[in-house]
Amino acid sequence: MSTENAQPAMQPALQQAILHAACQLEAGLLVGFPTETVYGLGADAENPAAVASIYAAKGRPSNHPVIVHLAPEADLSYWARDIPQEAHKLIAAFWPGPLTLILKRAHHIPDTVSGGQDSVGLRCPSHPVAQALLREFKGGKGGVAAPSANKFGHVSPTTAQHVIDEFPQETAAGGAIAAVLDGGQSEVGIESTIVDLTRLATHGPVLLRPGDISAVQLEQVLGVPPAAPDAAAPRASGTLDAHYAPNTPVVLIASATLAQTMQQLKAAGRSFALMSHSISDGSAARAHLVLPAEPHGYAHDLYADLRALDAAQADIILVEALPEDRDWQGVNDRLRRAAFDSAGVLGKLLT
Numbered sequence: 078m079s080t081e082n083a084q085p086a087m088q089p090a091l092q093q094a095i096l097h098a099a100c101q102l103e104a105g106l107l108v109g110f111p112t113e114t115v116y117g118l119g120a121d122a123e124n125p126a127a128v129a130s131i132y133a134a135k136g137r138p139s140n141h142p143v144i145v146h147l148a149p150e151a152d153l154s155y156w157a158r159d160i161p162q163e164a165h166k167l168i169a170a171f172w173p174g175p176l177t178l179i180l181k182r183a184h185h186i187p188d189t190v191s192g193g194q195d196s197v198g199l200r201c202p203s204h205p206v207a208q209a210l211l212r213e214f215k216g217g218k219g220g221v222a223a224p225s226a227n228k229f230g231h232v233s234p235t236t237a238q239h240v241i242d243e244f245p246q247e248t249a250a251g252g253a254i255a256a257v258l259d260g261g262q263s264e265v266g267i268e269s270t271i272v273d274l275t276r277l278a279t280h281g282p283v284l285l286r287p288g289d290i291s292a293v294q295l296e297q298v299l300g301v302p303p304a305a306p307d308a309a310a311p312r313a314s315g316t317l318d319a320h321y322a323p324n325t326p327v328v329l330i331a332s333a334t335l336a337q338t339m340q341q342l343k344a345a346g347r348s349f350a351l352m353s354h355s356i357s358d359g360s361a362a363r364a365h366l367v368l369p370a371e372p373h374g375y376a377h378d379l380y381a382d383l384r385a386l387d388a389a390q391a392d393i394i395l396v397e398a399l400p401e402d403r404d405w406q407g408v409n410d411r412l413r414r415a416a417f418d419s420a421g422v423l424g425k426l427l428t
Contacts, residue, residue, distance in 0.1 A: 087209065094258055095206065099213035101255035102127075102221060107134060109226045109240040109248070110210055111260030112202040114175045114269050114288070115233040115380065116240050117146065117223030118254070121214075128189040128222050134244065134253050137229040140192040144177050144269070144314055145220040147201050148211035156199055156220060158183050163282060163299055164274050170298045173203035175265050175289045179273040179311050190222045196275050196311045206260035224314055225268065226257075232323050232387070232415070235263040235380050265289045266377040267407055271313045272303060280304055285313040287406040289376065319417040321380075323387035325350065326419035329398045329412060332356065338395060338423070347426045350386040353397040364389035372404045379408060383415070392426055393419075 120127035157180035182197035225233040237259035270288035284303035351362040359365025
């Protein structure tokens with residue numbers, strides 16, 4: 078892995094917090110920590126009991142895999158076997174960074190991190206606090222299993238306060254989460270791109286979850302476009318139909334019909350919150366946030382703004398639909414999953 082891009086010196090208080098967090102991980106406890114994508118809820122990947130406590134805290138199904146985070150200097154062959162050349166190409170291009178690779182799991186790695194599958198998801202984050210934690214934990218030779226630090230299916234956290242708000246009891250003194258490291262707001266804002274490389278001979282590389290690294294970028298490195306997942310693809314984090322959802326129902330509305338929908342809701346005496354990127358007049362909304370009209374800025378703001386609109390406690394959150402081109406693939410994926418369980422809600426509110 079690349080070890081370029083030296084990080085600036087950290088404040089002593091943060092350094093001490095990282096040392097403390099690494100000790101807590103080694104003791105089998107849970108730690109919330111920042112990555113460039115979202116905040117993770119971490120445990121020692123080689124400690125099945127510790128990994129099980131992640132599932133318990135999140136209310137996560139035990140067959141839903143978690144991603145193992147590695148330091149830049151980590152030995153990939155310790156975690157995976159039969160590593161193909163495609164993996165090395167992607168690592169050279171995108172690690173450290175928001176890319177997770179699904180590889181054949183090394184036999185000695187517990188299958189608790191992969192939901193019982195013969196594969197493992199591996200990632201090297203670029204966030205300086207995450208890298209410092211991973212280098213401190215087991216001298217940089219350990220792996221931290223970490224899904225997003227939120228209750229299963231909820232909106233992912235992009236600040237330390239989001240983690241504390243999501244787990245008030247667990248982050249209190251004596252709770253299940255022993256520490257939460259504060260690394261500021263996550264730069265990317267949506268979860269990593271996930272690529273399956275376990276079935277290259279029959280399926281080629283498969284894009285299981287889009288993210289900040291696009292299918293176009295993957296194709297430029299691999300020489301072939303990644304395939305879409307099929308029914309036999311490995312299970313992977315964040316790929317269930319319903320995911321990333323606030324408590325308030327979310328509905329995606331085309332720009333051309335958004336104003337009409339708002340008028341109908343107002344006439345029906347219904348409250349709504351609004352997330353838009355091209356419409357500035359949201360005066361009828363209980364809360365209105367305008368996100369950047371480009372994918373990276375939108376992704377950066379998405380989860381924090383969904384949380385803010387959820388706090389408005391409106392009847393529904395209207396989201397102005399986004400372009401369908403490949404640059405928006407990652408954000409559209411998250412919004413579709415956030416809205417999946419809200420089908421039919423708008424019609425009921427208007428009747």
